[in-house]
Amino acid sequence: MRDVGRWGIDLTMPQSLLLALHLRDAAGLTPPTSPILPDLPPLDPPARSLRAAGADVAGLEVAARQWAAWWVEHFPGGPDALTSILPPRYPGLTGRPELRGLAELGMDDAVTWCARAREVERRVVARAPSALFETNLVTAVERELGWRIRPFSLRVVVLPVAGLHHWDVVGQAVISLGLRADRDAYLLWLREQLLAIGRTRITRSEEQHG
Template sequence: MRSEGRWGIDLTMPQSLLLALHLRDAAGLQPPTSPLLPDLPPLDPVSIPLHTAGADVAGLETAGRQWATWWARSFPGGADALTSILPPRYPGLNGMPELRGLAELGMDDAVTWCARAREVEKRIITRTATALFETNLLTDVEHELGRRIRPFFLQVIVLPVAGSHHWDVVGQPVISLGLRADRDAYLVWLREQLIGIGHARFGVTDRTERP
């Protein structure tokens, strides 16, 4: 997290969402989309395939719907969401026998994959440090708006999915790790977020103001 006293930006990859996404891809689930669940691309790095030989299609379809239900309850992640999907009790999967069965088969692989994804994230953060760029960008946006942006905290969910993408998930900004890795593309996206924050904190009547 970057914090400059009157503002902060926190880019986080919640472990619960990573485990769930690995389960989705490893088992080949196709959960229905919703306002809380955009059509997220496959993981990058790719998942470790789950051996579901013999699993009937109907069972996987049911598991996909159960997965979407879990996601809607658990997004944007956090300690409770992580506990809900962890063994041995998988409390968040109560009443979801098809999904729990897949989780029991694939959780060890998911944990292994998460460690790999964290290493990729660490390399990207080291290679594309953004703190100074964010500070300068905020100054530029405030100059464009003709006023200082009031104190704010921006939490951004980062997901290691393929490609360079961003989503607004019911007001929660979500970006792909690929977008985070592209400093220029990330700063273009962040600029739009800061402009939106600056307008929102001054109200509708100020949205047309320019220096």
């Protein structure tokens, strides 16, 4: 969390979403997209296939729809979302036997993979733009707008999927870890977010006083 008093940027990589994405890729699921579920690229690092592990994977179309329903219910992640997908009870998979069966087959691999993904995230954060870069960017955007941006908190979900991508998921900012790792691409994306925040807040202020 970058917090400099009047604004904050919170970049988070929810464990529940990591486990879910690993399940998607390991099982080879192709879930239907929706406003809450964009067409997310494969994981990076990639997940090991359940087929490669010798698992008997069946009912994939049904499981893919169940997976999409779970995502819509639990995005953007959090304690309840994580609890819902964990053994031994898998409470969020109740009534979704095809998906639960895949989760039971792949959970050990998923947990191991998540540890690897966290290590990649740690290295990215170590060399990513610091709070000073973001502070300077806020100042530059305020100069461009001609007014000071009102206090704000920007929460960003980071997903370790391949490529440099960003999405607006019903008002929730989502970026790939690759975008976070690319200083220029990240700051360019962040600049657009700050411009939008600054313009939206001044417009609302004008409406309230109009």
